[in-house]
Amino acid sequence: MKFSIFVAYKPFAMKKLFLSAIVLMAVISCKQQPAGPQVVAHRGYWDIEGSAQNSLEALRQAGEHGFYGSEFDVNLTSDDVLVVNHDFTFHDILIAENTYEAIKDSTLANGEVIPTLDSYLDLFCEYPDLQLVFELKSEGDSAYEARAIPLLIEKLEQRNLIERTDFISFSLTACQEMARRIPAMMVEYLGGEIAPAELKEMGINGIDYHYTVFEKHPEWVEEAHSLGMICNAWTVNKEEQITEMLDMGVDFITTNAPELAEQLIAGRSAK
Numbered sequence: 001m002k003f004s005i006f007v008a009y010k011p012f013a014m015k016k017l018f019l020s021a022i023v024l025m026a027v028i029s030c031k032q033q034p035a036g037p038q039v040v041a042h043r044g045y046w047d048i049e050g051s052a053q054n055s056l057e058a059l060r061q062a063g064e065h066g067f068y069g070s071e072f073d074v075n076l077t078s079d080d081v082l083v084v085n086h087d088f089t090f091h092d093i094l095i096a097e098n099t100y101e102a103i104k105d106s107t108l109a110n111g112e113v114i115p116t117l118d119s120y121l122d123l124f125c126e127y128p129d130l131q132l133v134f135e136l137k138s139e140g141d142s143a144y145e146a147r148a149i150p151l152l153i154e155k156l157e158q159r160n161l162i163e164r165t166d167f168i169s170f171s172l173t174a175c176q177e178m179a180r181r182i183p184a185m186m187v188e189y190l191g192g193e194i195a196p197a198e199l200k201e202m203g204i205n206g207i208d209y210h211y212t213v214f215e216k217h218p219e220w221v222e223e224a225h226s227l228g229m230i231c232n233a234w235t236v237n238k239e240e241q242i243t244e245m246l247d248m249g250v251d252f253i254t255t256n257a258p259e260l261a262e263q264l265i266a267g268r269s270a271k
């Protein structure tokens with residue numbers, strides 16, 4: 001009797017193990033390429049009362065609204081403090097050539113002071129379902145990138161955030177360096193002028209291009225997907241453009257209107 005139970009149990013156990021492996025592989029592949037189009041709030045969710053672009057409140061609102069991701073921009077001060085800000089300047093002060101002390105008390109449109117990357121990542125940790133889309137602002141200065149990249153990796157690793165972060169940049173050298181240092185990281189180039197296959201050869205596994213680039217090169221979506229690469233379109237704010245990008249099959253819609261994009265995606269899946 002014991003023997004027959006064992007014989008009956010063993011194939012069941014093997015089947016269970018096999019199914020678990022399939023589920024695990026599906027989870028891993030979801031990390032790389034989430035199913036269906038996803039919405040990324042551009043500079044956080046800022047177009048609402050009390051929020052501001054690249055503020056902690058914009059990140060909090062993106063997390064509270066349950067969007068897939070929240071994009072933000074990072075600059076490095078002259079004394080190696082990573083701060084969250086879109087432009088190279090903050091209140092007319094060139095961030096790269098000034099210390100954190102010189103900018104730390106100036107405020108954003110909602111009254112917050114400029115967030116440090118540390119404060120931003122600490123808040124992000126409170127939203128475990130949110131994905132970060134991390135843009136390093138760089139003009140391709142190799143000395144600047146050699147300081148910024150190891151520092152930002154250290155801060156992501158300290159908080160176990162590598163898997164929850166997509167790295168994006170207009171700097172091809174920054175994208176290449178990030179892909180070289182962390183091959184498993186999702187790295188998407190922003191420039192718009194390079195075909196997916198060429199980027200793939202550089203170790204870069206995604207394109208994050210202005211939607212007009214996808215209009216000019218609709219074939220790049222299929223090319224990227226055939227190579228296992230992600231397609232992210234920015235900054236897609238109007239219904240017509242969002243619908244156009246969804247029809248093309250891009251994976252991420254980066255937008256200042258994340259609630260509209262969510263509604264349009266939900267409307268399509270309900271049909």
Ligand code: MG
Pocket residue numbers: 071072073135
């Ligand atoms: Mg950006």
